[in-house]
Amino acid sequence: MYRIVIGLENKMAVVRNTKAQEAVLELLQRSKKTLTADDIINTIDVSVNKTTIYRMLDRFVAAGKVHFVTDTAGKAHYALCTSSCLQSHSLHNHLHFQCKICNQVECLPVKLEVPELENYEVHDMQFLSVGICFKCKQV
């Protein structure tokens, strides 16, 4: 219900390496497109509980390793942060694309310029475009 994370203000807690976490990070690394929690649960080869997946993803987001976009149906899609995510105070100002046909969401290498918002404190952003992707258009 509360997928927002306050960044890295909360002191970096001690972190432990587990098989499950490594497996999830590897999945995200290998994936060209974003992954939903469900995608991960259905793809991962080690046995991991769904609650664990959700909490893990929250931790990754909090740590700035991963970012997510919510699609038009309200589902969260996760992707590893790249170097470009880290520019300008960890704001993810690149565009995402959600395909109505294959339902996948991908990060696009397109940065959007956002003017300063007077009197607002901007912590993060999600830019989503919706339509039909390259692959699905060809079919």
Added chain:
Amino acid sequence: MYRIVIGLENKMAVVRNTKAQEAVLELLQRSKKTLTADDIINTIDVSVNKTTIYRMLDRFVAAGKVHFVTDTAGKAHYALCTSSCLQSHSLHNHLHFQCKICNQVECLPVKLEVPELENYEVHDMQFLSVGICFKCKQV
């Protein structure tokens, strides 16, 4: 589960005016910020079933009267379309702001420029910035 709408390709069906619909549109008109289905259900004075509210909102979106943004928690926030929504093929290329404190989402009068996406068919977009709004910053 499927909040996307294919625009107006489906022939404009006969539309009927009902008290409920008028009431919802009036609520949206009066509201400075976007409203969730729940907001509407809790605010509206005439008795309307929640299913009706959801279907109604879908119809309004399909008709281009209303647009919505999904917040970081995956919840849909609806707003009346203004004249500015109708520019450039009914794409809603203005920015929205979600406040982490009051949890409200508002339309901002800020248009974002999006370059053409080669080989992609863009039907719509959702631009969301997240942080602390003007009012909540003052408290």
Added chain:
DNA sequence: AAACAAACACAACTTTGTTGCATTTAAAAA
């Protein structure tokens, strides 16, 4: 090796939105 807390599993739950079907009702047709 012992201690500690991060990470996990499991079950129950919440929230948001959907589906199917019967009923009502706005508006067109008779």
Added chain:
DNA sequence: TTTTTAAATGCAACAAAGTTGTGTTTGTTT
């Protein structure tokens, strides 16, 4: 005006996505 028709609604049951609580496991530090 009355009849007809399908758009709009109501209701109940359901579904998907994510969360909470609690007890257990297990990395890491001491």
